[in-house]
Amino acid sequence: MCALDHRGSLQxxxxxxxxxxxxxxxxxxxxxxxxxxxxxxxxxxxxxxxFGAAQSIASGLLAGSSxxxxxxxxxxxxxxxxxxxxxxxxxxxxxxxxxxxxxGAKLLLYYRPGVDVAxxxxxxxxxxxxxxxxxxxxxxxxxxxxxxxxxxxxGGYAAIKPDIVIQTARDISPxxxxxxxxxxxxxxxxxxxxxxxxxxCKRLDEASQAPWIILSAGVDFSWFQxxxxxxxxxxxxxxxxxxxxxxxATTMKTRAERVEFFSTTVVQRLRLISALANAxxxxxxxxxxxxxxxxxxxxxx
Amino acid sequence: MCALDHRGSLQxxxxxxxxxxxxxxxxxxxxxxxxxxxxxxxxxxxxxxxFGAAQSIASGLLAGSSxxxxxxxxxxxxxxxxxxxxxxxxxxxxxxxxxxxxxGAKLLLYYRPGVDVAxxxxxxxxxxxxxxxxxxxxxxxxxxxxxxxxxxxxGGYAAIKPDIVIQTARDISPxxxxxxxxxxxxxxxxxxxxxxxxxxCKRLDEASQAPWIILSAGVDFSWFQxxxxxxxxxxxxxxxxxxxxxxxATTMKTRAERVEFFSTTVVQRLRLISALANAxxxxxxxxxxxxxxxxxxxxxx
Numbered sequence: 001m002c003a004l005d006h007r008g009s010l011q012x013x014x015x016x017x018x019x020x021x022x023x024x025x026x027x028x029x030x031x032x033x034x035x036x037x038x039x040x041x042x043x044x045x046x047x048x049x050x051f052g053a054a055q056s057i058a059s060g061l062l063a064g065s066s067x068x069x070x071x072x073x074x075x076x077x078x079x080x081x082x083x084x085x086x087x088x089x090x091x092x093x094x095x096x097x098x099x100x101x102x103x104g105a106k107l108l109l110y111y112r113p114g115v116d117v118a119x120x121x122x123x124x125x126x127x128x129x130x131x132x133x134x135x136x137x138x139x140x141x142x143x144x145x146x147x148x149x150x151x152x153x154x155g156g157y158a159a160i161k162p163d164i165v166i167q168t169a170r171d172i173s174p175x176x177x178x179x180x181x182x183x184x185x186x187x188x189x190x191x192x193x194x195x196x197x198x199x200x201c202k203r204l205d206e207a208s209q210a211p212w213i214i215l216s217a218g219v220d221f222s223w224f225q226x227x228x229x230x231x232x233x234x235x236x237x238x239x240x241x242x243x244x245x246x247x248x249a250t251t252m253k254t255r256a257e258r259v260e261f262f263s264t265t266v267v268q269r270l271r272l273i274s275a276l277a278n279a280x281x282x283x284x285x286x287x288x289x290x291x292x293x294x295x296x297x298x299x300x301x
Numbered sequence: 302m303c304a305l306d307h308r309g310s311l312q313x314x315x316x317x318x319x320x321x322x323x324x325x326x327x328x329x330x331x332x333x334x335x336x337x338x339x340x341x342x343x344x345x346x347x348x349x350x351x352f353g354a355a356q357s358i359a360s361g362l363l364a365g366s367s368x369x370x371x372x373x374x375x376x377x378x379x380x381x382x383x384x385x386x387x388x389x390x391x392x393x394x395x396x397x398x399x400x401x402x403x404x405g406a407k408l409l410l411y412y413r414p415g416v417d418v419a420x421x422x423x424x425x426x427x428x429x430x431x432x433x434x435x436x437x438x439x440x441x442x443x444x445x446x447x448x449x450x451x452x453x454x455x456g457g458y459a460a461i462k463p464d465i466v467i468q469t470a471r472d473i474s475p476x477x478x479x480x481x482x483x484x485x486x487x488x489x490x491x492x493x494x495x496x497x498x499x500x501x502c503k504r505l506d507e508a509s510q511a512p513w514i515i516l517s518a519g520v521d522f523s524w525f526q527x528x529x530x531x532x533x534x535x536x537x538x539x540x541x542x543x544x545x546x547x548x549x550a551t552t553m554k555t556r557a558e559r560v561e562f563f564s565t566t567v568v569q570r571l572r573l574i575s576a577l578a579n580a581x582x583x584x585x586x587x588x589x590x591x592x593x594x595x596x597x598x599x600x601x602x
Contacts, residue, residue: 135400
């Protein structure tokens with residue numbers, strides 16, 4: 001699956017290359033160029049409602065074979081940096097995501113186990129899980145951890161990251177979600193032992209009651225490729241890859257150069273990690289009950 | 302597009318070959334065998350809620366590239382043969398069709414312009430068009446005409462069929478429908494002049510305010526192929542083909558024989574008429590306004 005719901009980070013990157021604030025159309029064009037070149041290679045594309053979701057459908061550039069997952073949240077967070085509170089995007093939600101013909105909804109959730117706002121964040125997951133169930137939409141939750149105090153500068157956060165990611169899976173996966181989009185449970189800038197990474201992923205697999213996939217968080221592609229292989233061998237069902245696939249495009253000066261890059265290098269990257277996921281990943285239906293259809297199902301549906 | 306929503310006719314045909322009433326599973330198996338072999342070749346599959354729609358999804362046999370259209374109506378009609386009244390299937394409707402992830406809804410509508418029940422039938426179209434619009438579902442209407450008095454036995458119906466099909470398009474296409482699934486506007490058992498057929502199709506094209514496609518109504522495939530070509534040259538946007546593609550399968554004794562037939566002869570037939578539609582058909586967006594997406598669309602959607 002490809003992630004294309006970035007807003008803040010993409011705006012910042014495009015501003016750098018354009019030397020001005022990106023317009024609405026700059027943002028849409030970037031996302032549509034990826035849809036045009038990558039959606040036929042992806043099981044699904046994740047898009048935001050502002051710049052991508054409806055635009056991808058109306059443009060005809062979203063491949064018919066690609067699922068569509070649309071994000072639910074407002075970008076950023078409320079609260080303070082040590083107690084981050086995720087918010088739903090206003091005037092949006094599961095009912096509109098279903099109505100527009102999408103297949104799933106995704107929530108990016110800032111989450112640090114044990115902090116004061118953690119129960120409130122879990123309540124949001126429960127509420128949106130119910131909204132998605134009412135619409136029969138697949139619900140993908142992407143928890144993103146964060147450091148407290150001086151953990152970021154001292155390296156303390158890297159040391160506890162595996163435990164945070166694993167505890168987060170334990171807290172969130174039983175709440176009625178369909179897919180956990182997990183961070184890789186190690187900081188690959190610090191942890192270089194792949195056996196340890198595999199062990200962390202095994203613990204994550206045991207902790208998650210839902211099928212899980214890994215996110216890319218903008219690491220270099222060569223690292224992400226290793227992460228996909230390790231995670232899938234440990235029980236992951238694939239990946240939801242964003243900037244790791246295409247981040248170099250945000251330094252390219254022309255749209256033509258960017259499209260060329262998407263349709264060559266990025267397609268090759270996507271095929272490579274898709275092959276790893278297909279070879280080593282656990283099918284989602286081995287982690288969750290497949291739906292059963294009985295005679296007369298439609299009347300009580 | 303392939304039509305697979307038959308119920309009465311399929312039950313009757315299967316009964317003949319099985320020498321017993323077909324079971325629920327017999328019906329499901331027949332439809333799933335077609336999904337397995339034809340959905341990757343079709344822009345969409347039309348299925349009924351009883352035996353096909355959810356079953357095709359849960360089985361994993363519906364190709365990801367295929368759209369799914371689900372029928373709304375109860376089979377058959379109320380009223381009498383000269384004043385046929387279509388009914389919605391109980392405990393079903395546009396909201397459930399949207400919720401299950403389908404792309405469109407279809408209504409088979411018995412319709413004879415000018416009869417007493419005609420206004421009531423048009424009211425049903427208006428009501429279901431509103432239901433589908435509320436769900437942003439494509440609404441396909443399939444009007445099927447019928448004879449009065451001795452028109453069937455005297456050949457009178459064949460003589461007026463072009464006028465009936467054309468007037469029906471004029472009556473129904475302005476009522477908020479997205480696709481008109483029209484009968485071929487001539488009885489090909491009687492009318493042999495292809496120039497006349499083309500003229501009838503041109504008049505149908507002028508009469509229809511919505512994109513239109515033709516249905517197959519179980520004519521021989523060789524005839525249906527001619528109908529698709531003539532209709533598409535006259536302005537049709539394609540076909541929704543049912544029994545004309547696969548009717549011989551209902552006389553085959555074994556499931557293996559049937560699957561072999563679907564995956565060879567029927568696939569070839571579908572590719573042939575798809576090539577005709579692609580070569581000669583009018584894209585739907587030339588007959589109707591494509592949706593436009595403006596900045597901030599999601600808030601007012």
